[in-house]
Amino acid sequence: MTERDWRIFREDYNITIKGGRIPDPIRSWKESTIPPEILEIIDKVGYKDPTPIQRQAITIGLQNRDIIGVAETGSGKTLAFLIPLLMWIQSLPKIERMEDADQGPYAIILAPTRELAQQIEEETIKIGGPLGIRTVVVVGGLSREEQGFRLRLGCEIVIATPGRLIDVLENRYLVLSQCTYIVLDEADRMIDMGFEPDVQKILEYMPVTNLKPDNEDAEDEVKLLANYNSKKKYRQTVMFTATMPPAVERLARTYLRRPAVVYIGSIGKPVERTEQIVFIIAEQDKRRKLMELLSRGVEPPVIIFVNQKKGADVLARGLEKLGFNACTLHGGKGQEQREFALASLKNGTKDILVATDVAGRGIDIKDVSMVINYDMAKTIEDYTHRIGRTGRAGKNGVAVSFCTKEDSGLFYDLKQLMMSSPVSTCPPELMNHPEAQHKPGTAMVTKKRQEKIYA
Numbered sequence: 012m013t014e015r016d017w018r019i020f021r022e023d024y025n026i027t028i029k030g031g032r033i034p035d036p037i038r039s040w041k042e043s044t045i046p047p048e049i050l051e052i053i054d055k056v057g058y059k060d061p062t063p064i065q066r067q068a069i070t071i072g073l074q075n076r077d078i079i080g081v082a083e084t085g086s087g088k089t090l091a092f093l094i095p096l097l098m099w100i101q102s103l104p105k106i107e108r109m110e111d112a113d114q115g116p117y118a119i120i121l122a123p124t125r126e127l128a129q130q131i132e133e134e135t136i137k138i139g140g141p142l143g144i145r146t147v148v149v150v151g152g153l154s155r156e157e158q159g160f161r162l163r164l165g166c167e168i169v170i171a172t173p174g175r176l177i178d179v180l181e182n183r184y185l186v187l188s189q190c191t192y193i194v195l196d197e198a199d200r201m202i203d204m205g206f207e208p209d210v211q212k213i214l215e216y217m218p219v220t221n222l223k224p225d226n227e228d229a230e231d232e233v234k235l236l237a238n239y240n241s242k243k244k245y246r247q248t249v250m251f252t253a254t255m256p257p258a259v260e261r262l263a264r265t266y267l268r269r270p271a272v273v274y275i276g277s278i279g280k281p282v283e284r285t286e287q288i289v290f291i292i293a294e295q296d297k298r299r300k301l302m303e304l305l306s307r308g309v310e311p312p313v314i315i316f317v318n319q320k321k322g323a324d325v326l327a328r329g330l331e332k333l334g335f336n337a338c339t340l341h342g343g344k345g346q347e348q349r350e351f352a353l354a355s356l357k358n359g360t361k362d363i364l365v366a367t368d369v370a371g372r373g374i375d376i377k378d379v380s381m382v383i384n385y386d387m388a389k390t391i392e393d394y395t396h397r398i399g400r401t402g403r404a405g406k407n408g409v410a411v412s413f414c415t416k417e418d419s420g421l422f423y424d425l426k427q428l429m430m431s432s433p434v435s436t437c438p439p440e441l442m443n444h445p446e447a448q449h450k451p452g453t454a455m456v457t458k459k460r461q462e463k464i465y466a
């Protein structure tokens with residue numbers, strides 16, 4: 012393949028790269044340098060082809076290069092960071108792995124919510140389990156002692172939410188003295204949820220000895236390894252996010268060394284495959300509108316987002332009374348109830364999940380046919396992530412949003428998103444709404460400026 016061929020290949024898969032010296036992407040699993048025992052597992056789990064983010068992020072990851080991956084939720088990010096990690100661990104002699112067990116894991120994967128951490132664990136066990144690679148999940152809501160005990164038994168990979176990981180580090184249940192691989196998944200969500208200080212604290216626990224030099228070497232593995240003990244390799248930091256607000260850029264600048272940047276699809280915009288439908292209605296008309304929608308017979312599972320925990324319980328009970336089978340997922344639920352809700356949706360015993368934003372990110376419930384924003388998200392980023400729960404892994408999806416005049420602060424961005432979506436039609440009441448004609452806050456400026464000019 013010539014340079015031009017690779018450029019066309021990347022365009023076909025909507026892959027945009029930045030950062031210099033980016034290796035060619037993967038054309039097919041068997042053409043990659045992934046070892047046969049891992050390819051066999053990938054084949055067994057039925058992943059016929061790599062997803063776009065996997066095609067490019069895996070070859071970069073195999074060069075021990077720091078990466079920023081910007082991709083929609085549901086695009087296969089877990090495998091994109093997992094495969095280079097599993098190959099690195101596999102390269103270490105087994106006996107060494109056992110002897111070093113008390114040195115802690117080789118990798119930590121940080122996620123904003125316990126559900127996402129458990130979902131990444133599922134994927135990690137699916138691929139790493141058959142290789143004898145041990146994973147421990149460290150999240151709130153489960154017993155600290157039990158997690159501490161499992162950590163003491165030794166493992167290669169820890170998947171954690173920031174708060175509980177700091178807890179086990181401070182209580183010395185865990186050390187990171189041989190940790191050379193750190194993944195920040197849904198980094199924007201972690202920042203949104205106020206975890207930036209926790210993430211910084213965790214990164215301070217990492218051994219400084221494996222920090223990459225902040226120079227050209229950071230981009231070139233051969234040069235990098237030439238002057239370093241290749242057993243431990245330099246630290247590799249991988250950050251995945253679905254949007255790139257300034258706080259995420261700041262985190263990347265602080266902790267990543269000359270990262271390669273991989274953008275998949277259009278940044279921060281909902282999945283191209285999701286049809287967005289918007290109704291601007293009064294609060295009191297929402298229930299009727301919802302019934303109209305559901306009575307047309309919607310293919311389960313459906314996720315309905317509300318903004319308050321109480322609203323979720325009230326709505327779910329109302330739906331149950333009308334013969335729908337609904338469950339809820341929000342911060343007020345205990346861990347078992349949360350896992351039960353997700354499991355019942357996945358195994359089909361429940362058709363509708365009524366959730367608050369805690370379920371908005373990273374939760375991979377298969378084939379969600381429709382997302383309904385019963386209460387509109389508070390920010391356009393949250394809206395993007397809520398509707399990212401449908402239209403995943405290549406399938407089409409529908410997102411229906413009930414907006415009231417209180418949501419007018421989003422109308423401008425919402426209108427832009429809908430107009431840029433090839434499968435959505437912006438309704439005239441949104442297209443022509445006065446609040447949709449300018450970015451929030453700019454109207455005052457233009458008004459003041461006009462008064463000044465014409466004063």
Ligand SMILES: Nc1ncnc2c1ncn2[C@@H]1O[C@H](COP(=O)(O)OP(=O)(O)OP(=O)(O)O)[C@@H](O)[C@H]1O
Pocket residue numbers: 057058059060061062065083084085086087088089090127130131134196197373374375403404
């Ligand atoms: N190459 C592939 N081919 C088919 N399906 C895949 C492939 N890679 C992953 N999947 C499936 O696609 C779904 C989404 O994967 P994943 O959870 O990694 O997406 P993500 O949302 O981008 O990652 P994260 O959950 O870390 O945000 C999962 O059910 C996974 O099993």
